[in-house]
Amino acid sequence: MEQGKAIAVRRERVDEAAAGQRIDNYLLRICKGVPKSHVYRILRSGEVRVNGGRVAPTYRLAENDEIRIPPIRLAEKTTSGPAPAGEPLPVVFEDEALLVVDKPSGKAVHGGSGVSFGVIEQLRSQRPDARLLELAHRIDRETSGLLVIAKKRSALTALHDMMREGRVEKRYLTLVPGRWANPLQHIKEPLFKYLTAEGERRVRVSGDGKASHSIVRLVRRWSRFSLLEVELKTGRTHQIRVHLAHLGFPLCGDDKYGDFALNKSLEAEGLKRMFLHAARLSFAHPLTGEAITLTADLPAELQSFLVHLDTTEPRKHA
Structure with missing residues (x-):
């Protein structure tokens, strides 16, 4: 199994599309390859900050919130490729x-x-x-x-x-x-x-x-x-x-x-x-x-x- 790669501190600005989503679900979506248990650990430890403060996993994001995400290790991308386009759905x-x-x-x-x-x-x-x-x-x-x-x-x-x-x-x-x-x-x-x-x-x-x-x-x-x-x-x-x-x-x-x-x-x-x-x-x-x-x-x-x-x-x- 190939070793993952570490990334630096990330700062994300919440746009209209993400507003209203829970912080835990948001992190699970954008941190592809990170184990769910690790996402919850960095939330509980306070390493994730929203507008400079700690938040619970159930916190719902507001537009323009600034999220600080600590350095985390991401899994290497698999070679499975994108979802096949298939026939357009009616x-x-x-x-x-x-x-x-x-x-x-x-x-x-x-x-x-x-x-x-x-x-x-x-x-x-x-x-x-x-x-x-x-x-x-x-x-x-x-x-x-x-x-x-x-x-x-x-x-x-x-x-x-x-x-x-x-x-x-x-x-x-x-x-x-x-x-x-x-x-x-x-x-x-x-x-x-x-x-x-x-x-x-x-x-x-x-x-x-x-x-x-x-x-x-x-x-x-x-x-x-x-x-x-x-x-x-x-x-x-x-x-x-x-x-x-x-x-x-x-x-x-x-x-x-x-x-x-x-x-x-x-x-x-x-x-x-x-x-x-x-x-x-x-x-x-x-x-x-x-x-x-x-x-x-x-x-x-x-x-x-x-x-x-x-x-x-x-x-x-x-």
């Missing part, structure tokens, strides 16, 4: 503060967990002049549809507040096996997140879990399947997948909580992915307050499977 909405894309299924929103590059790395590679590109929320790798990226720190902070307070309306389309009966149904089962023995993240309904709320609307129904719209009032990990599986309606194509034998037969019929699509977002613009409603059509592979159902089995009216 842009649904963009202004000076926000970018909303229609994410394809199979693409992670960020690198990690065995994935080298995700949507955010791809966007940063394609837009090298962008001052800031940060995920405002996340959707599962297997899920397609609307994903919001902030281009300003102020917009990111406001969006996080709005989502935490339930002021962003998110609606998804999903296909489940069986005949869903109720035109409208609220699911309020608490969800508990845990790790399997293999270290994989999973979620289950549990009394000691976090409060969760999904609103399910019946859209269409066939003899063997139902197309549902699910509105998220909370944004728990795997919420739609676990809520519906708990009620006996696992998502078609779900490789974590689904009916694996059914999934195999659906592959032969043409459905080769999880049927879950982030179809609609409604919210007030985080900076202007303007009402925004965005939609993304079902991807061709999901739409074609619904056409297949129309031609192969009787349709039941809701």
Whole structure:
């Protein structure tokens, strides 16, 4: 392993893009290759100064703050290269503060967990002049549809507040096996997140879990399947997948909580992915307050499977 290199004292001036970010997250971002434990050590020891004084790791930066960063040893850059640019992602909405894309299924929103590059790395590679590109929320790798990226720190902070307070309306389309009966149904089962023995993240309904709320609307129904719209009032990990599986309606194509034998037969019929699509977002613009409603059509592979159902089995009216 090659030895890293030491650098001299750095002084950074906080610009608008970084304003509002926690000092620990800021340092982790700009000090590439420095172990997380070392970043927290220099913060706790007071070696990092903001405007000449010590700050806690939770301190939120203000525009024009001056940060003193002590000499630290940086790891040598790897030769893995930049994120591959890939095909441009479909842009649904963009202004000076926000970018909303229609994410394809199979693409992670960020690198990690065995994935080298995700949507955010791809966007940063394609837009090298962008001052800031940060995920405002996340959707599962297997899920397609609307994903919001902030281009300003102020917009990111406001969006996080709005989502935490339930002021962003998110609606998804999903296909489940069986005949869903109720035109409208609220699911309020608490969800508990845990790790399997293999270290994989999973979620289950549990009394000691976090409060969760999904609103399910019946859209269409066939003899063997139902197309549902699910509105998220909370944004728990795997919420739609676990809520519906708990009620006996696992998502078609779900490789974590689904009916694996059914999934195999659906592959032969043409459905080769999880049927879950982030179809609609409604919210007030985080900076202007303007009402925004965005939609993304079902991807061709999901739409074609619904056409297949129309031609192969009787349709039941809701």
